[in-house]
Amino acid sequence: MSPVRLTPAQARALNDDYLARMRQCVPWSPAVAWAPKLNFIGDTYEVLELFAGVVASDAPVHLLEPGQFVDSPNRRFRYCVRLHRAGQPLLTWWGAEVGTVIFDSDVIIPALYQVKEIDDGGPPWNEAPWMSLTPGEIMTLRPGTRQSKGKVIIAGLGLGHQLIEVSKRLQVKRIVVVEIDQELVDWILPVIRPHVRKPLEVIVGDAFEVIPKLTGDIALVDTFPGYGDGFRVVEQLAKRSPGIKRFWGWGTSEMTGLRQRER
Ligand SMILES: C[S@@+](CC[C@H](N)C(=O)[O-])C[C@H]1O[C@@H](n2cnc3c(N)ncnc32)[C@H](O)[C@@H]1O
Structure with a gap:
């Protein structure tokens, strides 16, 4: 172009x-x-x-x-x-x-x-x-963070931003992170961990294989390079994950147009 x-x-x-x-x-x-x-x-x-x-x-x-x-x-x-x-x-x-x-x-x-x-x-x-x-990342991860309560599954560690924000919520009791890359976990989790205020378990593996075997109140899925990329994928993952009550994916809640009030 x-x-x-x-x-x-x-x-x-x-x-x-x-x-x-x-x-x-x-x-x-x-x-x-x-x-x-x-x-x-x-x-x-x-x-x-x-x-x-x-x-x-x-x-x-x-x-x-x-x-x-x-x-x-x-x-x-x-x-x-x-x-x-x-x-x-x-x-x-x-x-x-x-x-x-x-x-x-x-x-x-x-x-x-x-x-x-x-x-x-x-x-x-x-x-x-x-x-x-x-600001774009912070604002668009926020709708997922705001829905989190009880036992929260977070797919995708990254910089641990969403993990840290989720851990600040009183309604959240424990967190399970599923991250595909062992090197990322070994290297960056020790610097993220002191900022996490809740009991934390980390599972190294592909979220799309691991999550269907887990139980939890909500899964927040941000394993995607692009905003809203996971719209259909998260929908299908939710169907395969009977142990998890609710799903949110990066960009997906806004894509439905139903959650505009959560800005
Ligand atoms: C966009 S970043 C997550 C950023 C994170 N939400 C934050 O707040 O910092 C995506 C992360 O997902 C991980 N990832 C990619 N594909 C994955 C998969 N299939 N299962 C689990 N983790 C995956 C990447 O290694 C990366 O750490």
Whole structure:
């Protein structure tokens, strides 16, 4: 697809729109409702840095310097802290809708990348991170977190963001994480664990094989690279999992259009 060519007037209008948005910034809150255009004060954007002291950078992930990343022992995973520049839009999604978030100053966004399974001659890391603590990720994981109670199954560890948020809920009694990658668990779980406030069991395995054998009040499934990818897959998994009362998948509750109020 060729890039869209803007006329000077269109480019000016776009620039003016971003400048106006930067003047309308409000404090960030993890509970903020989704809207197509969100504008936040960068200084209020606080995120958990799992590995202390990693220097934020906006360089490509494969060009980061020592001190700007932490790799897992066999270099299958890279944790780094992206430096996101003031005024640059970040995408957000809500069901079929797409929006943007901007900040009025630079912010940091911790992220987790996995090495490509097949060497394609390009940079070794997958282009899209498994997880990054963007407003978009935080807002779209929230509907699942808010439904969690009792015994909660979480499929997909990532940066442990949803695990930590679920563990803060009074209604949650215990958590079982199902994660496919042993190296990720061995490497990152010890730094996530101190933030988890509930009894925790971790099962290393394919969630789509493990979950049907489990019991629980709810399963939160976020094993997907793309938002809403799991719509049908989660539906089928629920049918094969009689021991689990309720299912939620990343993006799937918004896709139904039934849960718009949970923004
Ligand atoms: C999008 S990330 C999860 C991010 C997580 N929700 C968070 O809050 O940080 C997806 C995770 O699922 C794992 N995964 C992928 N496929 C899986 C599968 N079939 N079964 C279990 N885990 C899987 C990946 O290794 C990765 O850790």
